[in-house]
Amino acid sequence: MSVRHAWAVSEGGVTTSWFDVRLAFADGARVDALAVLSGRSVRVEDVRAQPALSLDDLAVLADWLENPLFEACVPAPAGGAPAASRRARPAWPRGREGRRLVAQEYRAARAEGGDPVLAVMSATGHSRRRSLRLIGQARDEGFLAPRRARR
Numbered sequence: 001m002s003v004r005h006a007w008a009v010s011e012g013g014v015t016t017s018w019f020d021v022r023l024a025f026a027d028g029a030r031v032d033a034l035a036v037l038s039g040r041s042v043r044v045e046d047v048r049a050q051p052a053l054s055l056d057d058l059a060v061l062a063d064w065l066e067n068p069l070f071e072a073c074v075p076a077p078a079g080g081a082p083a084a085s086r087r088a089r090p091a092w093p094r095g096r097e098g099r100r101l102v103a104q105e106y107r108a109a110r111a112e113g114g115d116p117v118l119a120v121m122s123a124t125g126h127s128r129r130r131s132l133r134l135i136g137q138a139r140d141e142g143f144l145a146p147r148r149a150r151r
Helices: 055-073 095-112 116-124 128-141
Strands: 002-011 014-024 030-038 041-050
Touching (some): 030 055, 095 128, 116 128
């Protein structure tokens, strides 16, 4: 995997940087991505793959890129030593507490008229697929109403 700084734009004291990312596999397949660092947030903006990625592969792309991309994009803290606990996605409690917080994010987004799945994705840092799984677990736990009436 290679990560190369492409360009940066500074405006109003905030710097936004773009990075070219290439993930090459032994069988000749490759994934090229354009990642954006804004503040302390890293996002993948564009993805091109040869051969094309399946939806399942696309869903795990963030996991493939997460650590190397974050290490390359986010500058090390003062003193030059990399932070051992630095992660691209925010810490999120596991188990019952995590499912309760997912339900809170979901309900808050619905109350504001926003997309509840995107709200959960943003809060947890997980992909859409993983966020939907967390929402389903919150429903099963009883924190959210059932999706459909059972017959």
